[in-house]
Amino acid sequence: MMDRGLPEEEVLGLIQEMRDKDFRYDRLFSTMCTIPHPIAIRAHDIFVETNLGDPGLFPGVAEVEYRVVRMLGEMLGCPDAVGYVSTGGTESNIQAIRSARNASAIRDGNIVVPESAHFSFDKIGDLLRLEVRKARLDRNLKVDLGSVEELVDDRTVAMVGIAGSTEFGQVDPLPGLAEIALDRGCRLHVDAAFGGFVLPFLKADWRWDFRVEGVTTITVDPHKMGMSTIPAGGLLFRSLQDMKTLETETHYLTVAKQASLTGTRSGAAAAATYAVMMHMGMDGYRKLVGQCMDLTRRLVARAREIGVEPVIEPVLNVVALKVDDPAGVRAALMERDWHVSTTRSPRALRMIIMPHITAENIDLLIRDLDQVLRSAGAGA
Ligand SMILES: Cc1ncc(COP(=O)(O)O)c(C=O)c1O
Structure with a gap:
């Protein structure tokens, strides 16, 4: 710690600089947390x-x-x-x-x-x-x-x-x-x-x-x-x-x-x-979960359109997609600022459809996934 403290504005500026390094939730398909209400x-x-x-x-x-x-x-x-x-x-x-x-x-x-x-x-x-x-x-x-x-x-x-x-x-x-x-x-x-x-x-x-x-x-x-x-x-x-x-x-x-x-x-x-x-009540959570499940089904449907199947038919708002080399695909998606994760057994690409995920971003993510898989196929 410094001997003499900094002015409040300067400290807040430093804090903001570090905060700006964090990824934005709307690109995060890998987390089970979300933006609080x-x-x-x-x-x-x-x-x-x-x-x-x-x-x-x-x-x-x-x-x-x-x-x-x-x-x-x-x-x-x-x-x-x-x-x-x-x-x-x-x-x-x-x-x-x-x-x-x-x-x-x-x-x-x-x-x-x-x-x-x-x-x-x-x-x-x-x-x-x-x-x-x-x-x-x-x-x-x-x-x-x-x-x-x-x-x-x-x-x-x-x-x-x-x-x-x-x-x-x-x-x-x-x-x-x-x-x-x-x-x-x-x-x-x-x-x-x-x-x-x-x-x-x-x-x-x-x-x-x-x-x-x-x-x-x-x-x-x-x-x-x-x-x-x-x-x-x-x-x-x-x-x-x-x-x-x-x-x-x-x-x-x-x-x-x-x-x-x-x-x-x-x-x-x-x-x-x-x-x-x-504030939400049972009804509010019903709507929220309903929206996340609708988007989950959308993601699976879009994945199928590009020839990718889920490991299981999703029960909750979690999707695991069967792809070759999930770790490589994950890294390629990260380069495009999409954050997904992988599963261990069977190995697959994992996505959580949390309340911060939008239909638009699902479509964009699947479009990029398609491109990543095609370029991997072309390179093979
Ligand atoms: C089923 C399950 N149990 C426990 C945990 C651990 O929770 P936390 O990270 O809040 O400690 C998680 C985290 O994702 C989870 O999915």
Whole structure:
């Protein structure tokens, strides 16, 4: 740090210079985040100095968080669910598995996750010293129930199902997983970090949330399809007892115990989430998700017009396209200022149709994809 500070305008100029290096959202097909709703940004600003980690000093924002959890619980089929606003999917997944581990008497145990699980589960294995067993996927990239049954044993502290996989947007057969979990006396965590704000608003009624008996915890991220500000994650528990397994004593704060992973916590992101959920309502999210799904279908139709097929028929607003050399195609598209990503298995080009994506940009991206594939074909 410099000895003497700079004038405000100069600092803001420096900040803007760096901000200008960031890519614009409308060219980003690779991210599960989006531009927050304007009301979320306003609420974020109002609560910017609040700390959910010390709720006795900030009872206002503590009430906001309580209301957010209640709305999320209603949305996910359990109005009495308890939980908290976390920093995102990774923290929620860590905490869900930690609570399952703490609730069981098992030490040196394992968790059984689908091969499609987000990499946060590898971090969890390392942090909590649990073996992470990966179950095979079926042809449609859903977890194979037979493979799960083979991997679960008496040292399994939790099974995991995914409602909206990161790479393909696929939904695991949660009722089948729940049957296994109930039969084996095992907790079942659902990672709906992405799908949690999509599935409740689709026309088809997927059975994946707390309405499925046996589901014990759910991760759901307002900072993805919820249109809230970063960092807004959500972790819900069906039972208060499970959440209590996370508590530690907090001798110098206004509350005696704390269940969250981080101590100081952003009240701003919770307020942003409250504001956007109250403002949008179920109907607003239905429209938003409907638009994203229409655009998803448009992208697939345009891709087919140039002879490119999706790996699976999209379930959510995630598309994986079969192309030769996805990494090379991705790099070529980046040169044209399009940002897409790739999947691991099968290897494909991955695109998320978030609320910032327009029909026009889908058409332009596919036009460029066509040119890139043609020039690669010509060069081969
Ligand atoms: C299914 C799923 N779980 C967890 C995460 C991790 O969320 P975060 O990046 O907010 O920690 C992601 C991120 O994309 C995800 O798609």
